[in-house]
Each structure stands twice: as C-alpha cells, then as structure tokens.
Amino acid sequence: MTEKAATPMLLLHPSRGLIDEKFCLIVQNLSQIQDITLHALIHSDDGDYWEAFGHYVSDATGLVNVANDSSLGGTYDGVEPMGLLWSMRPVPGSRIGLRLRKKEVHTPMVVHISVYRGHMSQGFREQVALASVVTERWYMAPGVRRVDITEGGVTGTLFLPPGPGPFPALLDLWGGGGGLVEYRSALLSSHGFVCLALEYMTPRTSGGSTSHVGNEYFEAAFTVLKQHPQVCGDRIAILGLSFGTSVALGMAVYSTVIQPRCLVCVSGSHVQPVKGSLSDVFSEINKNVRNTRYDEENRVIWRDLLLPIPTDPNKKVDVGQLKCPVLMIVGEDDQNWPATESAEDMKQMMEKAGNSHLLTTLSYPGAGHLIEPPYSPHIRASNFMVAGTKQKLVVLWGGETAPHGHAQEDSWKKILSFLEEHLYRSTDVTSPSNL
Amino acid sequence: MNSVPVLTVKPWRALFDEKFHVVVGNLPPTQEVTLHSLHQSEDTDYWEAFGHYVSDAQGRVTVAKHESFGGTYEGVDPMGLLASMRPIPGSRTGLRFRIKEVHTPMVVHISVYRGHLSQGFREQLALASVVTERWCMAPGVRRVDITEGGVTGTLFLPPGPGPFPGVLDMWGGGGGLVEYRSALLASHGFAAMALMYLFPDAQKAATIGFHYIENAFRLLQDHPLVASDKIALLGTSFGASVALSLAVFSETVKPICCVCISGSHVLTLKANQSIAESFKVMKEHVHKSRMDENNCIIWRDTLLPIPEDSDLKVDVGRITCPLLLVVGQDDTNWAAVESADDMTQMMERAGNSHLLTTLSYPGAGHLIEPPYGPHCRACTFVLQPGQQRVVVLWGGLTKPHAVAQEDSWEKILDFLQEHLCHSVKPHVQSRL
Numbered sequence: 001m002t003e004k005a006a007t008p009m010l011l012l013h014p015s016r017g018l019i020d021e022k023f024c025l026i027v028q029n030l031s032q033i034q035d036i037t038l039h040a041l042i043h044s045d046d047g048d049y050w051e052a053f054g055h056y057v058s059d060a061t062g063l064v065n066v067a068n069d070s071s072l073g074g075t076y077d078g079v080e081p082m083g084l085l086w087s088m089r090p091v092p093g094s095r096i097g098l099r100l101r102k103k104e105v106h107t108p109m110v111v112h113i114s115v116y117r118g119h120m121s122q123g124f125r126e127q128v129a130l131a132s133v134v135t136e137r138w139y140m141a142p143g144v145r146r147v148d149i150t151e152g153g154v155t156g157t158l159f160l161p162p163g164p165g166p167f168p169a170l171l172d173l174w175g176g177g178g179g180l181v182e183y184r185s186a187l188l189s190s191h192g193f194v195c196l197a198l199e200y201m202t203p204r205t206s207g208g209s210t211s212h213v214g215n216e217y218f219e220a221a222f223t224v225l226k227q228h229p230q231v232c233g234d235r236i237a238i239l240g241l242s243f244g245t246s247v248a249l250g251m252a253v254y255s256t257v258i259q260p261r262c263l264v265c266v267s268g269s270h271v272q273p274v275k276g277s278l279s280d281v282f283s284e285i286n287k288n289v290r291n292t293r294y295d296e297e298n299r300v301i302w303r304d305l306l307l308p309i310p311t312d313p314n315k316k317v318d319v320g321q322l323k324c325p326v327l328m329i330v331g332e333d334d335q336n337w338p339a340t341e342s343a344e345d346m347k348q349m350m351e352k353a354g355n356s357h358l359l360t361t362l363s364y365p366g367a368g369h370l371i372e373p374p375y376s377p378h379i380r381a382s383n384f385m386v387a388g389t390k391q392k393l394v395v396l397w398g399g400e401t402a403p404h405g406h407a408q409e410d411s412w413k414k415i416l417s418f419l420e421e422h423l424y425r426s427t428d429v430t431s432p433s434n435l
Numbered sequence: 436m437n438s439v440p441v442l443t444v445k446p447w448r449a450l451f452d453e454k455f456h457v458v459v460g461n462l463p464p465t466q467e468v469t470l471h472s473l474h475q476s477e478d479t480d481y482w483e484a485f486g487h488y489v490s491d492a493q494g495r496v497t498v499a500k501h502e503s504f505g506g507t508y509e510g511v512d513p514m515g516l517l518a519s520m521r522p523i524p525g526s527r528t529g530l531r532f533r534i535k536e537v538h539t540p541m542v543v544h545i546s547v548y549r550g551h552l553s554q555g556f557r558e559q560l561a562l563a564s565v566v567t568e569r570w571c572m573a574p575g576v577r578r579v580d581i582t583e584g585g586v587t588g589t590l591f592l593p594p595g596p597g598p599f600p601g602v603l604d605m606w607g608g609g610g611g612l613v614e615y616r617s618a619l620l621a622s623h624g625f626a627a628m629a630l631m632y633l634f635p636d637a638q639k640a641a642t643i644g645f646h647y648i649e650n651a652f653r654l655l656q657d658h659p660l661v662a663s664d665k666i667a668l669l670g671t672s673f674g675a676s677v678a679l680s681l682a683v684f685s686e687t688v689k690p691i692c693c694v695c696i697s698g699s700h701v702l703t704l705k706a707n708q709s710i711a712e713s714f715k716v717m718k719e720h721v722h723k724s725r726m727d728e729n730n731c732i733i734w735r736d737t738l739l740p741i742p743e744d745s746d747l748k749v750d751v752g753r754i755t756c757p758l759l760l761v762v763g764q765d766d767t768n769w770a771a772v773e774s775a776d777d778m779t780q781m782m783e784r785a786g787n788s789h790l791l792t793t794l795s796y797p798g799a800g801h802l803i804e805p806p807y808g809p810h811c812r813a814c815t816f817v818l819q820p821g822q823q824r825v826v827v828l829w830g831g832l833t834k835p836h837a838v839a840q841e842d843s844w845e846k847i848l849d850f851l852q853e854h855l856c857h858s859v860k861p862h863v864q865s866r867l
Contacts, residue, residue: 006857007600007662009624015573016448029856110574114595132595134575141447142542143566163546163564168439192441232439424461425438 006062008130010115016136018190019109019183020373020412022082023135027115030062030130037074037116038066039124040084042109048098050377052076052088055119064115074121076402084113085137085375086405092122097383097394100376105146105186108136137375139183141190146182149196152220156198157182158228159189165230168237168261168423169194171222175242175268177384178202187373188239191416193423194231196221200278201243213278218247219257234261235423239415241266242337242369246281249317252324262325262422264415267334267369269342270317270349271306284315299381299396301335309338309345319346320353327360327418329411331367335398339369362414367407368399374409438494442547442563450622451534451541451569451615452805452844454513457498459547459563462490469506469548470498471556472516474541480530482809484508484520487551496547506553508834516545517569518837520809524554529815529826532808534615537578540568569807571615573622578614586651587631589614591621592660599626600665600855601655603690605648607672607697609816610635616669619805623848624856626661628654632677632710635822644709648681652688664691665855669847671696672769672801676713679749680704682756692757692854694847697766697801699774700749700781701738727767731813731828738770741777751778752785759792759850761843763799767830771801794846799839800831806841 006029013024030036039053054071056064067081076083090098102109114129140146143162149155157180161167170193172185178201185197198221200213226233238260240248245268251258254275272281291304310316319326328346330339343361350356364371370379384395399407438461445456462468471485486503488496499513508515522530534541546561572578575594581587589612593599602625606613610633617627630651634640656663668690670678675698682693684706704713720737727733742748751758760778762771775793782788796803802811816827831839 007624007665007855009856010595014446014449014453015622016568016570017446021446112575112594128596132575134573134594136448136574138448141566142568143544162544162566163442164560166439190447192439235439420441423439424441 008115010113010131010133012113012133012135015133016108016138018141019137019139019187019375025066025081025084025113027056027058027064027131028062030058030064032058032060032062034058034062035117035119036064036130037118037120038064038084039114039116039120039129040088041112041114041124042088042100044100045102045104046098048094049091050088050100051091051124052084053121053124054080054083073119076405080402082375082409083405085111086377086408087401088377097381099379099382101181102139102183105139105182108138111135111137139186139190144186144189146186149224152224154198154217154221154224156180156196156221156224157185158224159185159195159197160230161189161192161194165194166232167192167194167230168235168419169225169228169231170196170419171218171225171236171238171260172197173200173238173240173244173247175244176201184239184373191419193419194225194228196225200247215251215255215277218251219255222251222258236260237262237264237419237423239264239266240268241371242268243281245269246272247278249319249322250275253317253319253321260324262327262418263322264327264329264418266329266371266411267331267337267339269306269337269339270319270346271309271315271342272317274314274317295335295396297381297394299394300384301396303335303338307338307341309341316345319349320355322350322355322358325358325360325418325422327362327415329362329371329415330364331369331371331399331404331407332363332365333367333398333400334369335396336369360418362411364403364407364411366400366403368404369397370399371404371408371411374405374412376408378404378408440547440562442545442565444545444565444567447566448540448568448570450573450619451571452619452807455567456513457516457545459488459490459496460494462494462496462562464490464492464494466490466494466549467551468496468562469550469552470496470503470516471546471548471552471561472520473544473546473556474520476532477535478530480526481523482520482532483523483556484516484518485553485556486512486515505551512834514807514837514841517543517807518810518840519833529813531811531814533613534571534808537571537614537618540570543567543569571618571622576618576621578618581628581654584650584654586647586654588612588628588651589617590626590628590655590658591617592626593621593624597626597660598662599624599660600667600851601625601658601661602627602667602669602851603652603655604629605632605668605670605674605677607674608633616805620669620851625851626655626658633673637711637821640711641709644712645680645684645704645706648677648704649685649688652681652690666690667692667694667851667855669694669696670698671803672698673702674698676700676702676749677704679751679754682758683749683751683753690756692759692850693754694759694761694850696761696803696843697763697769697771698760699738699769699771700751700778701741701747701770701774703747703749727828729813729826731826733767733828735767735770739773741770741773745781748777750781752781752787754782754787754790757790757792757850757854759794759847761794761803761847762796763801763803763831763836763839764795764797765799765830765832765835766801767828768801792850794843796835796839796843798832798835800836801829802831803836803839803843805844806837808840810836
C-alpha cells in the first residue's frame with residue numbers, strides 16, 4: 001500500500017502584523033532532509049518587485065522553522081527569523097537606485113511568501129511553488145487616525161492613536177531628501193504617540209526657495225503639538241534622522257519655545273552654524289563641497305563635507321547645554337554624514353560640560369546612514385534629488401545588509417523603549433535613559 | 436503627573452479564531468480597573484463584555500495571567516472579552532451574533548476604565564481605548580460565487596498554487612448561506628465550499644435533495660484547484676444529518692472523512708429524497724416540542740426516542756470513513772448526545788467503531804461554532820420554508836460553551852489536517 005504524500009504547508013503568524021512586528025514562519029509536511037527555498041516577494045506601490053530568499057533543509061520530521069533553522073544561503077544566511085524581509089532587494093532587471101518607501105500608509109505592504117523545491121536563486125516566476133501564503137504588514141494599527149496639518153503655516157501630517165488621550169507626542173523630522181514622509185509617524189502612532197510628520201525641505205514650505213525655512217517654522221510645528229487637545233504638552237519629544245538631527249539638536253539647545261522631553265537623533269550631527277537657520281546650515285556644508293568623494297561606481301560620498309569636526313564653538317551646537325536625555329544612533333559605515341565622529345565629539349563636549357549622563361549612543365558596526373524602522377530592505381545606495389537644484393545623483397548611504405538589518409531591529413526596539421521610558425513613564429524630566 | 440496608562444492587544448489584527456493578548460501597563464499598583472469590549476454588529480446592535488481586574492505591583496494587568504473578579508466572565512480567561520459578549524442593556528431581544536460580510540473584519544473596541552464598573556460605560560471616560568480587528572479571511576484567500584450545475588454556494592480558496600484539500604460545509608435548518616466558517620477553513624489551507632441547500636421558495640425546495648448534495652460534492656472535486664481525492668464533509672445540525680446520509684447512502688460520492696456537529700443520524704436524507712421530504716419526519720413529531728419558562732422552544736424531544744429500527748436512521752455501521760462527532764451535553768435543540776450514543780452502539784455492533792471519535796462537552800449547547808464569538812442560549816429563528824419567526828432555546832452556558840467551541844475547533848482542524856493533508860501535528864500552534 002503506497003503512503004499518500006502530505007501536502008506541504010506554510011504557516012505564518014500573525015498573517016496581519018505591524019511593519020515592525022516579528023512573524024513566525026514554519027514549513028511542514030515536507031519530506032525529510034529536503035532542500036527547499038523560502039522566497040518573499042513584494043510588488044511595491046511604485047510598480048517595482050522586491051524579493052529575498054533563503055535556502056533551507058527540512059529536518060527528520062519534514063519541518064523547517066525559520067526561527068531556529070539556519071539559512072544556508074540566498075539573500076541572507078544563518079538563523080534569521082526576519083531575513084526574508086530585511087534582506088529584500090529589487091529583482092534582477094529592475095530600475096537602479098530604488099528605495100522601498102510606502103507613501104500610502106492606510107494600506108498594508110503585501111508580501112507573498114512561497115516555498116520551492118530545491119535550492120534556487122533565480123527563475124522563481126517560472127517555477128510552481130509547493131505552497132504560498134500572503135502576509136500583510138501595516139504601518140497603522142486599527143483606530144489610528146491621520147489628519148492633514150496646514151495651520152499656523154505648518155505643513156505636515158498628524159497621526160493620532162485611538163482612545164481619549166491625552167497622549168505623549170513626537171515631532172518627526174526626516175532629512176535632506178525633503179518631502180512629506182509619513183510612514184514612520186504612522187508606525188509611532190500605532191505605539192501610542194501623537195506624531196507629527198513635518199514637511200520642511202521642499203519649495204512648498206519655504207516660499208519657493210528651499211532653504212529659507214527659519215527656526216520659527218519648527219517652533220510653530222512644536223506648538224501645533226503642544227496645543228493639541230489630545231497631547232500632553234509636557235511630554236513631547238523630537239525624532240530626527242540625518243538633517244532632522246541638526247534641527248532637533250539646534251532647537252533643543254537654542255529655542256525658548258521648544259522644550260522637548262527627550263531627543264532621538266539618528267545618523268546626524270551637531271555640526272552647524274550656531275543659531276543659524278536651515279539655509280545657513282546648507283551654506284556651511286556647501287563650503288566643503290570639494291570634499292565630495294565618489295566610490296568605484298561613481299556614487300556620491302558626502303560624509304567629508306562636515307569634516308573635520310570643528311573646534312570653533314560657533315560652528316557646532318553647544319550640546320553641553322542640553323537639558324534632556326538624548327539617544328544618538330549612528331551607523332559606523334555611514335557614507336553620507338560623519339555620524340560616528342560627531343557622536344564622539346558630542347560625548348566629549350558633554351563630558352566637559354558635566355551633562356554626559358543625558359547621552360546614550362548606540363553605534364552599529366556595518367550599518368549605513370538610512371537607519372529606519374526594522375524589516376525594511378537595506379539600501380546601500382539610491383537615487384537622490386538635491387532639494388533646490390533638482391540635480392539627480394546616486395548617493396552612497398553605506399552599510400552591509402545583515403549588520404544594517406540588525407541595527408534597524410535593535411535600534412528601533414531601543415528607540416521605543418527610550419520613548420516609553422521618558423514620555424510614558426517618567427515624571428522626572430531630567431532622569432537619564434535606562435537603556 | 437502620573438504615568439499614562441497603555442493598553443495593547445496583540446495581534447491588533449487577528450483571524451476570528453485566533454487568540455489575542457490584552458495587557459494594560461503604567462497603572463498605579465493595586466488599582467481596580469475594568470476591561471471592556473464593545474462591538475457594533477452588521478445589524479447595528481451593540482455587544483459588550485467586561486471583566487473586573489486589579490493591577491499588580493508593577494501596575495500591569497495581563498489578561499492571560501490575571502483573574503477577572505467579576506463581570507461577564509471570571510477567572511483567568513484570555514478570550515473572555517470576546518467569548519462572553521452579550522447584547523448591551525436595552526437591546527432588542529432574541530439576538531444572535533452572525534457574521535455575514537466576510538471581506539471586512541469584526542471591529543472590537545477594547546477600553547480600560549478606572550474602578551469596577553458594570554454599566555454606564557458610555558458615560559465614563561476611559562483611561563485608554565484601542566481597536567482590534569477579527570478577520571474571517573486570511574490575506575490572499577479568494578472568494579468565488581458558485582452558481583454552476585444548479586448548485587448555489589460560495590467557494591473559498593487559500594492563496595497559493597494548490598491543489599488544496601476540500602471541505603463541503605453545510606449549516607443547519609436556519610437555511611441561507613453562512614460563509615464565515617468556510618472562509619476560516621480556507622484561511623487554514625482548505626478549499627471550503629459553503630453550500631446553500633435550504634431555499635425559502637417552497638417550489639424550489641421541493642426539487643432540492645440528495646442528488647443536489649452529490650452534485651455539489653462533485654463540483655468541488657472537479658475544481659482545478661481542489662485535490663479531488665481529498666474532500667471532507669462538515670455539517671452542523673441538519674447539515675450533519677445530510678453529511679451522514681451522503682457518507683453512507685451515496686454510491687458515487689466518497690468523502691475522506693466526516694465532521695458532524697450537533698447532529699443526529701435519526702433524520703435521514705435518502706437517495707432520491709428531497710430535503711422537504713426529509714423534514715416531514717420533524718413535522719410528524721412537532722407535538723413533542725416543549726416551551727421553557729420564557730416561552731422559548733425546546734425541540735430536542737422531536738427526535739426521541741431514538742428508534743430501534745435501523746431503517747429509520749442513517750446506518751452508520753456502513754460508514755467507511757473516519758467520523759468526528761461534536762455534541763453539547765446541554766443541547767436543547769437536537770438530541771445530539773443520545774444520537775451519538777446510539778451511533779456508537781451501531782458502529783460497535785458493525786465492527787467499524789475504530790472510525791468514530793466523539794467529543795462531548797458538558798454545559799455546551801447546540802450552536803457549537805468557531806471560537807470566540809458570543810454565545811447564544813436562546814434566540815430568534817426563522818423556520819424554512821415559510822419564514823415564520825420563533826424563539827428557540829439552543830442551550831449551553833456561556834463559559835462551558837466557549838470552552839467547547841475553542842477545543843472542538845482545534846480538534847476539527849487537526850482531524851481535517853490529519854486525514855486530508857496527512858499532517859503531523861505542528862510543533863508551533865499557528866492558532867495561538
């Protein structure tokens with residue numbers, strides 16, 4: 001009597017998760033010691049295809065459990081429960097310089113996960129999978145509300161958690177790429193924060209010319225949050241990436257209006273003309289434009305534009321005057337900003353001033369500039385349009401896939417923990433981070 | 436200023452039959468709080484549940500570990516906020532919770548209030564409030580209307596290349612087309628077809644019988660994405676009688692296994708018989724209906740006593756496939772327990788009782804459905820054909836009925852996977 005073959009099954013839980021949630025992925029009913037390939041595919045809103053894959057061997061019971069089993073190769077290797085997401089890259093033949101960024105935050109990122117017989121590295125379209133499931137990855141938890149903000153001259157998008165509130169809040173600042181990037185704010189709101197994604201580096205917000213956004217603009221944005229009926233006015237933090245870090249540090253030290261409860265600074269620097277406006281910062285950077293370097297593929301390396309770190313106190317934010325906890329996150333392979341050198345200099349300044357207990361630095365070897373919420377693909381280089389001149393380049397951000405993926409996962413967990421500590425729990429405004 | 440309370444429900448978006456984890460944090464220690472759930476049904480009625488808790492020394496309430504001291508459920512009950520829901524005070528009577536729209540989730544608001552409240556939730560301001568979604572369809576599941584070959588139904592297909600094992604899903608005497616269980620089965624990897632076989636139109640009803648059910652089975656078998664040699668029958672109440680009848684009397688249709696919930700072999704659907712004719716038996720015994728103290732109809736006696744004559748029941752001694760029976764010991768609608776006992780004896784005499792597994796649940800009523808939906812002890816029922824509305828007593832008490840739903844559904848899925856997929860029980864429960 002022949003034994004009937006079991007149907008291979010893919011079990012993925014949860015089938016609908018937030019973008020920063022882990023999933024469990026199991027393949028069962030395989031033959032014993034069978035070579036299989038797990039494959040993930042995303043069809044982005046921009047129409048591009050991204051994929052990742054790992055090579056596995058089933059155990060004696062015909063099971064593969066991604067949480068425990070090692071990938072023997074593919075776009076990731078080793079025991080990597082989330083490797084199928086963070087190691088994604090554009091499929092062969094795609095346009096170059098792509099970055100996977102979701103603009104429409106109300107809908108999920110849809111990922112097709114399939115299991116194939118054998119160890120494959122290409123030709124996934126032409127093969128019939130053994131089994132396939134679909135998982136949704138959401139930026140917005142149910143009940144999170146999105147509101148366009150145009151009051152007080154401020155342009156941005158506000159995300160509110162469900163419930164009566166009031167809630168702690170965040171001002172969310174992206175970098176030199178400009179535009180209005182909402183997905184991180186949507187995700188933070190799903191964690192219980194009112195979050196304002198601020199547009200500050202496009203012609204629309206600065207009367208036609210990019211860099212004339214003054215400090216009053218950021219103060220107005222902070223005030224929008226402070227005065228919102230569902231916000232705890234004394235529990236507002238600023239999260240900045242890249243250029244956003246410059247803004248965050250400058251405002252925290254020099255503004256009388258902006259008094260953040262804490263700061264999160266990712267891949268940025270304190271080097272900027274003291275009390276300068278955004279345009280002053282740009283001018284200063286442009287003075288060093290001859291320091292631009294190029295890699296072997298002609299991709300732009302801008303990290304030297306702010307080097308060497310000046311000793312002149314008028315050329316950097318006096319972080320010795322910071323009064324709130326600061327979480328600095330740097331990638332040691334950042335090719336875009338000298339984040340490591342800046343963090344080191346900040347530490348020295350704060351030690352001299354006696355407030356270094358406020359500083360926590362997370363430094364990640366092998367991570368690049370774009371340290372974003374976890375499980376999004378690592379981008380080592382991508383197309384970039386210079387705000388203002390509209391010049392198109394390919395910029396080198398840096399980082400290697402696996403260490404960058406781990407840096408995103410670890411730093412995000414610590415960012416959330418830091419924000420929960422200082423915005424949700426602590427009543428002592430000057431207490432240091434507990435990380 | 437005190438810490439801001441935080442309420443989380445994980446996962447935020449779950450399948451209808453999945454557990455969730457509700458945690459409240461940042462409360463003061465040993466604070467009395469009430470956790471409350473609220474859902475507005477498709478019929479616009481409001482359903483709610485609530486539990487009274489006391490935060491621990493760290494200011495947390497973890498529903499999976501801490502006990503509810505009262506409310507609509509008590510004790511340590513991770514799913515009590517869903518499974519003990521009931522219509523809010525002032526609602527219409529005789530309500531039954533039913534999911535008709537399967538593409539959109541059931542939306543539940545979970546809130547935490549200061550103190551131990553049992554009413555007046557609308558007038559109070561919650562400390563925190565979140566929203567969670569309960570879905571019948573996993574991402575990628577496809578819904579297909581079936582109208583060919585004279586068969587009316589809805590097919591749900593899992594994502595992927597297939598072919599998939601199939602399930603023919605038949606509900607009971609209430610008629611209509613109940614889709615959500617098939618949608619859930621597809622979310623677990625089965626091509627499941629919810630079959631409509633009770634029609635309000637008496638003329639049409641007269642033409643629907645044994646062959647209609649056989650046609651439906653063959654239609655499912657012939658579908659290109661269905662593994663034609665891996666089809667099961669799943670029936671509830673009258674649907675269980677239909678399933679048993681098909682399994683035993685059909686010459687052409689051979690299910691791999693059969694699941695019968697709250698059913699009886701006493702009602703038979705013989706070859707060449709219409710459903711209406713099958714129902715005549717019920718009408719002959721309708722004088723045995725009783726009423727409880729609230730004027731709710733108890734129909735369990737209409738099939739009693741179980742006849743000795745095997746011509747008057749489905750001869751399960753002739754069944755050749757594994758059979759799973761699920762019965763509630765407080766079923767006031769069908770004599771499911773007595774029927775299960777009689778079926779056991781028939782199969783023992785015939786020598787095929789190794790095929791039989793019976794799950795019998797104390798305190799469970801007739802309506803044993805996929806878990807975490809509210810329990811209905813008595814509710815309005817529309818008689819087919821004719822559309823007359825009555826109030827029927829189904830039986831069961833909330834907590835034991837919820838236990839029965841959770842346990843039986845897991846075992847039904849395991850049974851189907853074992854016989855249709857030849858699965859080894861998974862090491863990690865996907866239905867956590």
